[in-house]
Amino acid sequence: MNFWKETVSIFRETGVHFRTGVSYMLPVLLIGGMLGSLAVLGGTDLAEDSIWGVFKSVGTIGLTYFVPIMAAYTAYSICDTPGIAPGFIVGILAQQIDTGYLGALLAGILVGYVTYMLLKIELPEMLQSTWGFLAPVLGTLIIVVFMVYVLGPPIAWLMGVLSDFLSNLGEQGSALMGAVMGFLGGIDYGGPFSKTQSTFATAVMDLDLYVPLGICGSIVTVPPLGLCLATYLKPKLYTKSEREYAKSSWVYAIVGGFTEIVIPLAVGDLLRVTIATALGSTIAGLIAGFFLLELSTPVLGIAQWFFYNKPLVFVACVVIGSVITALTVNLLKSMSNRDIAALDAADAQMNQ
Template sequence: MAVNNNDLDLDFEVEVGGSNETQKESLKDMFKDPFSHMRTGISYMLPFIMLGGILKALGILIRVFPDVEFFNMCTTLGSVGMNFFVPFFGAYIAYSIADKPGLAPGFVCSYIANSNGSGYLGALISGFMVGYLTLFLVKAIRPSKMFQQIWSMFAPVIACLIVGVFLLAVLTGPISAFTSWAAAGLSNLDSSQGAVLGAIMGVLDGIDYGGPISKIASTIAGAAFSEGITTFYGARISAIMVPPLGLMIASMIKPRLFTKSEREYSKSGILLTFIGGYTELALPIVLNDIIRCTIASFCGVVTASTIGGFFGQTLSVPAMGLPSWFFVGNIPAYILSIVAGTTVTCVLIILLKTFWKRKDFDPDAEDEMMSVL
């Protein structure tokens, strides 16, 4: 009996059918509107920040009420939320690009990036790389019907392996090494020169919203704290709420410079910022307009940190948000630094958005990014 080779085609084939124009259009569609994928990542990330931030803020009260086990439980639960918001950010960027096949490799690679010191920036890169690679593998390689289900399982594995090796071998190593080198080089900062100390902490903290550069400041402050020096954390706490507060208040003063979703997010976000104190709460607004928001936030953070350093602000317990008010050494200076930094950020973002307008900006634009609120 003759065997028809076409009936037993077990090879994987790269899909090359169609005109060049059709292939170009398909490729363009694949990379269309990357910011929508980023907003999807943010929408799934936000609940973790909020849950983790509020619970950790409650948990820090164990310092005040050491015999109340409830606050210890809050810290444990809150830590889980804060540890996983970055991997979920990257995972859902990949999910937005490649649908379900991108979710698991996106989470794994983002977790690796975050664990190795590259923070949400590493997760951002991981999410896009995994998502696009998975989508490409699924779209470009079409096995025969018999092997379609097997390929749908193996394509994410291959994408995870390629991106994961890149992260471990190329990206996270140098970032971690740079962070350690910079922290070691700056570890001899003199806490007696308060304004200079504050300015340096502000420069490190003001660039990447809790990313790898901010971790240099965290390393320095942690090392100093272990030696009983609390001014490093004092300078940092003076500015940690400035980016979200400045941007959110600006959206209320000049609402037509912000999208409808950004305005709605800001209404609830201000309260959450005071409770949890996390700089990352600014990310949903920042990632829609990175350059302008980063310029404004950076200037506000440096202003606030410099003022905190000048007045020798201290923080006896590394707490953020509402609990921090119990542990700062100079409440008036704390208020002054937050107000000054927030004002600078607020004024600058309004000026930048007014005189340097965003292309294709629609103040009535609405998306699902902040739907969690």
């Protein structure tokens, strides 16, 4: 039946819809976080009418509305433009009934799905265009009732528990959380595991918790910098194309802070490289967690060091993590018998 086929095809791509929402939400968070962080320059006691006060309040706008934007574009991913308005409204509702990020995400997916299905109903031509206006209204209504009376209360409870738990972790608990996040961030270079930890870090900003993002920020720079460092320390262990790549990639590590750029350095020798980056990131995360490193701007590069609450801890995390990664990967590689000359020859042949 067509209905089931559509349903299955929408929910099979839940991950894609979710990530589409995150993709549109990130710039909002970025603007809010950066302007809010700039306000710190004005000191801690801000007058409402000073320019720093304005920055602060603009920052708060970004940090508040990223959740509805995410819900809006999750729905957009499912049913295109008609999904934006319903998604936005249920996203704000989700925030108001204290279900936060998680509630907004679920509501966005559900409202997108319901609106899409309603729009698929076939009507006589005359009614079809009117239905185009009404379907999103009806879809929103259904999900609003569902959220408020069915899904809302248990999620709100869950978010409350999570918030209490994370706020009271203390140093050891945070260190453990940092180690776990570091491990996830170091094993798949921007794949599902890394995205899980970075999404978690941005999600809890909605609960006014900034330690996870601090951890996230310090671990993402470790794999790229560590591997670059490793190629400089022992160039003999790397093929010519890997060395060439490393020469330019460290720049990206500093400005961007995303682990995807190490993929070309990793694919040739995946297991050893992964062990090294996971180890380095885990230790960096552990240190960041223990010192309760906080970051309220999702800009994860070294160039943004001054946004951290403890810049020195951040630098220490990055340096220690990178050095450990570099030494480990070179040790593992020197124990292997990877034939660099043969790989170079193969590369040269391919580029001809």
